[in-house]
Amino acid sequence: MLTGTNLVYTKKYNLRIVHEVIRVHGPLSRADVARHTQLSVQTVSNLVKELLSLRLVQEGGRRSEGRGAPSTELTINPDGAHAIGLDLDRDHLTGVLVDLAGQVRQRMHMEVETPSPAEVVDLMCGMVETMATRQGLGVGDLAGLGVGVPGPMRRDEQGTGYLVNPKAFPGWHDIPLAGRLRERLDTPVYLENNALAAAVGERWYGAGRQVGTFFYIYVGSGLGGGLIMNGQPYEGFTGNAGEIGYLPTVLSGDASTPATEDAPHVGLHFNMPRLYERLRRGGTEVGTLEELDQLFAKSHPGMLAWMDDAADHLTALVLAIEYVLDPEAICFGGRLSDRILAGLMDRVAQLLPTRRPHGKVSVPRHLVATAGVDAGALGVATLPIYEIFAPAPRLLLKDRRGGAHGGSGLRRSARSL
Amino acid sequence: MLTGTNLVYTKKYNLRIVHEVIRVHGPLSRADVARHTQLSVQTVSNLVKELLSLRLVQEGGRRSEGRGAPSTELTINPDGAHAIGLDLDRDHLTGVLVDLAGQVRQRMHMEVETPSPAEVVDLMCGMVETMATRQGLGVGDLAGLGVGVPGPMRRDEQGTGYLVNPKAFPGWHDIPLAGRLRERLDTPVYLENNALAAAVGERWYGAGRQVGTFFYIYVGSGLGGGLIMNGQPYEGFTGNAGEIGYLPTVLSGDASTPATEDAPHVGLHFNMPRLYERLRRGGTEVGTLEELDQLFAKSHPGMLAWMDDAADHLTALVLAIEYVLDPEAICFGGRLSDRILAGLMDRVAQLLPTRRPHGKVSVPRHLVATAGVDAGALGVATLPIYEIFAPAPRLLLKDRRGGAHGGSGLRRSARSL
DNA sequence: GTAATTATTCCATTCATTGGAATATATCGA
DNA sequence: TCGATATATTCCAATGAATGGAATAATTAC
Numbered sequence A, B: 001m002l003t004g005t006n007l008v009y010t011k012k013y014n015l016r017i018v019h020e021v022i023r024v025h026g027p028l029s030r031a032d033v034a035r036h037t038q039l040s041v042q043t044v045s046n047l048v049k050e051l052l053s054l055r056l057v058q059e060g061g062r063r064s065e066g067r068g069a070p071s072t073e074l075t076i077n078p079d080g081a082h083a084i085g086l087d088l089d090r091d092h093l094t095g096v097l098v099d100l101a102g103q104v105r106q107r108m109h110m111e112v113e114t115p116s117p118a119e120v121v122d123l124m125c126g127m128v129e130t131m132a133t134r135q136g137l138g139v140g141d142l143a144g145l146g147v148g149v150p151g152p153m154r155r156d157e158q159g160t161g162y163l164v165n166p167k168a169f170p171g172w173h174d175i176p177l178a179g180r181l182r183e184r185l186d187t188p189v190y191l192e193n194n195a196l197a198a199a200v201g202e203r204w205y206g207a208g209r210q211v212g213t214f215f216y217i218y219v220g221s222g223l224g225g226g227l228i229m230n231g232q233p234y235e236g237f238t239g240n241a242g243e244i245g246y247l248p249t250v251l252s253g254d255a256s257t258p259a260t261e262d263a264p265h266v267g268l269h270f271n272m273p274r275l276y277e278r279l280r281r282g283g284t285e286v287g288t289l290e291e292l293d294q295l296f297a298k299s300h301p302g303m304l305a306w307m308d309d310a311a312d313h314l315t316a317l318v319l320a321i322e323y324v325l326d327p328e329a330i331c332f333g334g335r336l337s338d339r340i341l342a343g344l345m346d347r348v349a350q351l352l353p354t355r356r357p358h359g360k361v362s363v364p365r366h367l368v369a370t371a372g373v374d375a376g377a378l379g380v381a382t383l384p385i386y387e388i389f390a391p392a393p394r395l396l397l398k399d400r401r402g403g404a405h406g407g408s409g410l411r412r413s414a415r416s417l
Numbered sequence C: 001g002t003a004a005t006t007a008t009t010c011c012a013t014t015c016a017t018t019g020g021a022a023t024a025t026a027t028c029g030a
Numbered sequence D: 001t002c003g004a005t006a007t008a009t010t011c012c013a014a015t016g017a018a019t020g021g022a023a024t025a026a027t028t029a030c
Helices: A007-025 A030-037 A041-053 A117-134 A177-185 A194-205 A266-270 A272-281 A289-297 A301-325 A338-355 A372-389 B007-025 B030-037 B041-053 B117-134 B177-185 B194-205 B266-270 B272-281 B289-297 B301-325 B338-355 B372-389
Strands: A057-063 A071-076 A082-088 A092-099 A104-111 A144-149 A153-155 A162-164 A189-193 A214-219 A223-229 A232-234 A329-334 A365-368 B057-063 B071-076 B082-088 B092-099 B104-111 B144-149 B153-155 B162-164 B189-193 B214-219 B223-229 B329-334 B365-368
Touching: A007 A030, A007 A041, A007 A071, A007 A372, A007 B007, A030 A041, A030 A071, A041 A057, A082 A117, A082 A372, A092 A117, A092 A372, A104 A117, A104 A372, A117 A177, A144 A177, A144 A194, A144 A372, A162 A177, A162 A189, A177 A189, A189 A194, A189 A372, A194 A214, A194 A223, A194 A232, A194 A329, A194 A372, A214 A301, A223 A266, A223 B301, A266 A301, A272 A289, A272 A301, A289 A301, A289 A338, A301 A329, A301 A338, A301 B223, A301 B301, A329 A338, A329 A372, A338 A365, B007 B030, B007 B041, B007 B071, B007 B372, B030 B041, B030 B071, B041 B057, B082 B117, B082 B372, B092 B117, B092 B372, B104 B117, B104 B372, B117 B177, B144 B177, B144 B194, B144 B372, B162 B177, B162 B189, B177 B189, B189 B194, B189 B372, B194 B214, B194 B223, B194 B329, B194 B372, B214 B301, B223 B266, B266 B301, B272 B289, B272 B301, B289 B301, B289 B338, B301 B329, B301 B338, B329 B338, B329 B372, B338 B365
Parallel strands: A082 A144, A144 A189, A214 A329, A329 A365, B082 B144, B144 B189, B214 B329, B329 B365
Antiparallel strands: A057 A071, A082 A092, A092 A104, A153 A162, A214 A223, A223 A232, B057 B071, B082 B092, B092 B104, B153 B162, B214 B223
């Protein structure tokens, strides 16, 4: 839609920008904020007053640098908002409750074994209520609930939600998980592929805070990816952008790769059950990511062989991302241990120069994700907060089809953002 | 930069939106425009008055549909702006002068043979002045000049321009082509990789007018690509997004592909000089795209073999684009004849289902570019017009680092956009 | 012919940003 | 120590873009 704008949207956007600039660069004085945003000091003063009354930012001590009146330090109020993120995968359900500063205030984890949709909904609602209560909050006080699932997913016909359709869950087919949770909990629910969610988390709280455009490579129980462009998550037309696991292993069709029922694609090389199976055939019995970390620490030959193969394919993917997207950075994260991730990144860094066509002048930086094994849960927890606070230029336009996530978001405050 | 906005930007943006909505969906009445833009009719009335006085839109006849007062039809004034686009490649220099409606009003074409930078600047300035004069315009009346070159390029240190560094021109190295033309002609100059330029042209005048996000695959003297996201061209962090020709031919490193001094990459399979050489070794002497078209029409075996190989690689690239970007559409264009392009698209369409991992529900549409052999020149001609008229949300923000293209743009009118 | 409907414009109002001025509080230099 | 200077912040009035209400005009429906 080609919609116009007016000064109502201007105000909302400026409120968000002031909030964001304090969040990212804070602590800042009002004058600092004015310099960053190129707004006048009067405007900033007014907007800050509003953010203070909403308890989204707070005044700190006064600090004098050089001559002139000392400035009042403004920082984000961590308790300005809380959100819950749930990361669901074949083998686990992890939940975190985070505050506006990105601190994890509550955490829950449970092992599951390909549960049914009804079981999942029950487990999730239980987790949400338990964590909220422990934090002294009602579910209605939350900015919302983010739920991460392994992709791919698809939108429903009206475009008002997502249906889950994960290959990892055999019994699942077109389950409107977000809708069901929304009904039960009466709070906004954001369902997202966990790779993109992790990318949003990184953009909001992590290494991506200062980076406008980056690709996040997520290694969980398989291989996924998420894309942040100009600071905004990019979901793609059908909601499956970044699903690099499905890239064909060979660009020309005539080569030979592991035979499967499916067309040969990179994801097969990162499929954890396949890796466990491979190690088992080699005589090593493992079944969890922690055990893989132990194997790697002991330089287990089968594990190292997998690492080399994985790095080989990752290198090619990195090149594909470099040339298709030319991002500022590529971020590596997921549920692997930090040690394994570092090992993969080292190998990729060594392989890259040998595979890159000559003459490339500048290459994207490689970042390590900061969130560790809870990246997925942290990432999805960011979604509701992001929705309420992120200064997306889209918000300046009248076309507000969004809001399909239902609920009212953050009842007590910040309704005006 | 996290900058704010104010009502000055609001107005500018709304002017552009009204213009754009008439351009894309017109002819429209003021009331229609209000419905599209969700602005009030009074606002639209005021903005239209301004666009009329700038001679950017024009009133047509009155049309009555059903009861009620008949509406006045508003259309874009084709003579509201003119721009020139120059497409430079190893073997030719093509220029077009287009109007605001996208009609080619003047065209010039000349064969060149890897000319020196100084020669190119002279030729270009001559072309610009000749075409402007023939159209009854001064160079200063133009919205600007777009120049397309084969990638890759790079920005200079201050980020205020681009340096050309094309592999196709042996003698060229870090030539600030845009700067030199700007000095000589005193008009805004937009230098761009011709693939992205063609994508912008398609977005503005062609099949991409109604499509928000698409990838443009450009086959010229090599293989390139351009990316339009949410209606905006995406250049990438270093300005080389979409350079799919540099993707490695094999994702794993151990396969065998045509041996070269460079790492094996897809572009080698689309390199026209290499194709000519290959055909020559097969006993067929050709050296132009027209001759290739003739060969294809006669079902020349060597040409068909190349088509099959090219389609094989294109298929893989299409898959990579599908999964990394998940665009709404993929557009095929460039300087190949329509017939060859259609042949490639047919082959790709046949191969795709066999290579795509199962379970993908919806796939991007494939579009044929509408611009034909002049796609490059038409595309770059769009750049100055696009810069002046496109409603980019970015324009709503105070951060206006852009404008590195110099000059004043459209002296007589539209300075307020 | 009259009522209903739609397009467009005139006029007054609203409201966010902003420029100018005022105030407060610090450092710098003598 | 004291005045000069610099900086942060707020108060007040002005600016200007969008908008709601009302008026006008032109057409169709009945």
